[in-house]
Amino acid sequence: MQLIPVIDLMAGQVVRGVRGERSAYRPIRSSLCESSAALDLAPRLLARAAxxxxxxxxLDALMGGALQFDILAALLEHLPAAQFWVDGGFRDAESVEAFRQRLGPHAARVVPIVASESLADADHARRCLDTHRTHCILSLDRRHGSLLDAGGCHAHPxxxxxxxIVMTLDRVGADTGPDLDTLHSVQALRPDVQLIGAGGIRQDADLQRAAASGARAWLVASALHDGRIGVDCTAD
Structure with missing residues (x-):
């Protein structure tokens, strides 16, 4: 199972995501380095997660603001061998296409995340996923048992x-363990898709359980920053 390190960007800084309560996010304090700048943290996160x-x-874009494209552009330049998955609050097919056009020659290295919490309605959701099926990842989002899904993506496998991605926001940064029950319920709807889990990883035992569940990858942040999992890469 592949580890995918996560950076939550807010107002130009990397912040620590906890339970999806974005108004309470604060600049990250990481064992990887003293800085909360994406350019400093990104290579260390990638190394720790191998x-x-x-x-x-x-998060600026997810909360209705402008996408922080300058930071993404700098990361693309700084990390030429890396791939990027980007959740930019895309609401429809047109916003995904505009993002890909803006990327220019870097588009092949960037996968747009189409999140159920951001899609405007069923018509936009269906058309967006149909138009960008070959180069996007769908994130099925929920919090505290409620679906974040105005477009009905959960109901239309x-x-x-x-x-x-099976995204249980209240497990993010909460040290409560991975949400394997929801992963299995999604897996039953479409056994042929590649599932990616998100949130809840505390230690290696959680990674082993997540891998055994059939997930192809897992999104992780806090456990990497805190040094509870991953390769020791604190030395330069």
């Missing part, structure tokens, strides 16, 4: 692309 892929959640 990964070539970085997930970026642009026939819309899903080949890769799907």
């Amino acid at each position: 990964s070539d892929t970085l997930y970026i959640a642009d 026939e819309w899903w692309p080949d890769r799907v």
Whole structure:
């Protein structure tokens, strides 16, 4: 199972995500380095996770602001061998296409995350996933047992692309363990898709359970920053 380190970006800084309560997020304090700048943290996170892929959640965009494209552009330049998965609060097919056009030659290295919490309605959700099926990942989002899904993505597995994230926001940064029950329920709807878990990883035992569940990858942040999992890469 692949580890995908996560950077939550807010107002130009990396913040620590806890339970999806974004108004309470604060600049990260990490064992990897003293800085909360993405350019400083990103290579260390990738090294600690032994990964070539970085997930970026642009919280400014997710909360209705502008996407922090300058930071993404700098990361693309600074980490030429890395791949990036980017949740930029995309609401429809047009916003995904505009993002890909803006990336220019870097588009092949960036996968847009189409999140159920951001899609405007069923028509936009269906058309977005149909238009961008071959190069996007769908994130099925929920919090405290409630679906964040105005577009009805959970109810229409026939819309899903080949890769799907099972995002339980109240498990993010909460040290409560991975949400394997929800992963299994999604898996039963579309056994053919590649599932990616998110949140709840505390230690290696959780990673072993997540891998045994059939997940192809897992999104992780806090346990990497705290040094509870991953390769020791604190030395330069």
